[in-house]
Amino acid sequence: MSAVVELNKVCQHYGKFQVLHDISWNLQPGEIMGLFGHNGAGKTTTVRLILGLIRHSGGELKVLGGQAQDAKIRQQIGFLPENVMFYPQLTGLETLQHFARLKGASMAQVEQLLEQVGLTAASRQRVKAYSKGMRQRLGLAQALLGNPKLLIMDEPTVGLDPIATQSLYRLMEKLRNEGTSIIICSHVLPGVESYIDKAVVMARGHLEVAGNLYELREHAGLPVRLRVRGLAGREISHPAIDSRSTLHDGWEELAVRPDARLEVVGQLLQQQPLDLEVRPPSLEDLYCYYTEKAGAVGVAGVQQ
Ligand SMILES: Nc1ncnc2c1ncn2[C@@H]1O[C@H](COP(=O)(O)OP(=O)(O)OP(=O)(O)O)[C@@H](O)[C@H]1O
Structure with a gap:
């Protein structure tokens, strides 16, 4: 067509x-x-x-x-x-x-x-x-x-x-x-x-x-954010985990390399968390990535 x-x-x-x-x-x-x-x-x-x-x-x-x-x-x-x-x-x-x-x-x-x-x-x-x-x-x-x-x-x-x-x-x-x-x-x-x-x-x-x-x-390769609840204090280690931060109500967020996200999810599930959310980069994240890469940052300061 x-x-x-x-x-x-x-x-x-x-x-x-x-x-x-x-x-x-x-x-x-x-x-x-x-x-x-x-x-x-x-x-x-x-x-x-x-x-x-x-x-x-x-x-x-x-x-x-x-x-x-x-x-x-x-x-x-x-x-x-x-x-x-x-x-x-x-x-x-x-x-x-x-x-x-x-x-x-x-x-x-x-x-x-x-x-x-x-x-x-x-x-x-x-x-x-x-x-x-x-x-x-x-x-x-x-x-x-x-x-x-x-x-x-x-x-x-x-x-x-x-x-x-x-x-x-x-x-x-x-x-x-x-x-x-x-x-x-x-x-x-x-x-x-x-x-x-x-x-x-x-x-x-x-x-x-x-x-x-x-x-x-795929092209941007931005990290996937995994939100997990109920694993406080437990050791989670995987080379694809870039960062781990504590949120509220027992939630934590891991920034994970996209190619290894399923492996990390598998590892987290073995620890029997209370809840788990997988958050791939949003359209807004991707837009900001591609726009900033082009040097067209806008609003707060830089050139467009
Ligand atoms: N008639 C025109 N004569 C000269 N320059 C123009 C004319 N129309 C648009 N431009 C310039 O062309 C560029 C692209 O403008 P355009 O209106 O296509 O952008 P835009 O992405 O639609 O922006 P916005 O989101 O603000 O609507 C801008 O630098 C603008 O100043």
Whole structure:
């Protein structure tokens, strides 16, 4: 099956300033991909290229097997921007009907999408009276008009409460299971971690890593943390244990080399602990590792 999005050594310049350097990755049908990176890493630029809003300066970019600028290709892409803007005087229903006419989608789908995003009851209220979460859900309904093959969402959970966030992720999974490919840009890594099939981490316009979480972990080689309860004072020795620290309520944490984690778990189980948790590096740990490796530390001091 051919890729939904394929970048091969894509470069982008704004005037003399190069913001993307030889970016290569692909998105397969029915995959959810997280596109991550520090502020200014090049995510928005990448998304704008895929949406056909700007033209790449070098390399190859294929979207749904064609050129991103092609109107027929653009029709098959749904986009939820970070800051959704609607006419405040229109109702939710009128807003979606307006976009449905622009996109050539059916009025029956308008009702169906309002139901899907939980806005049926509020559909006759003006958008100016909508909460941030309601506007975001209306934005998602707008992006889904015409059943796009590719859905791109930029920070879709900003401003959503935890339940609305969970329901957005579940909807994203449902769409993926129905065959939609999804790109999600987010800085909220713990939330999105269990829903993505693949992650792309960018730093300063370069691709740092692309792959599923197992591949990212394998490549990074960060320690696995084993949390164990009820072994206080007992000798635990294994060359793969890098550190051992005491937590609270009888819990201790061991940082263990990833290749030997099962051996160490086996050794710990022989000691009959009261409890044991295996904590592999999280998406956030991996993101920090790859971003810091690129020298793009951010916030507290260093350069990006
Ligand atoms: N129109 C433009 N003209 C010149 N430079 C630009 C333009 N748009 C973006 N840039 C620069 O390109 C680089 C990448 O910006 P981009 O918006 O793609 O980053 P980002 O990863 O989306 O960041 P954020 O997380 O803050 O949204 C930045 O250095 C930015 O200043």
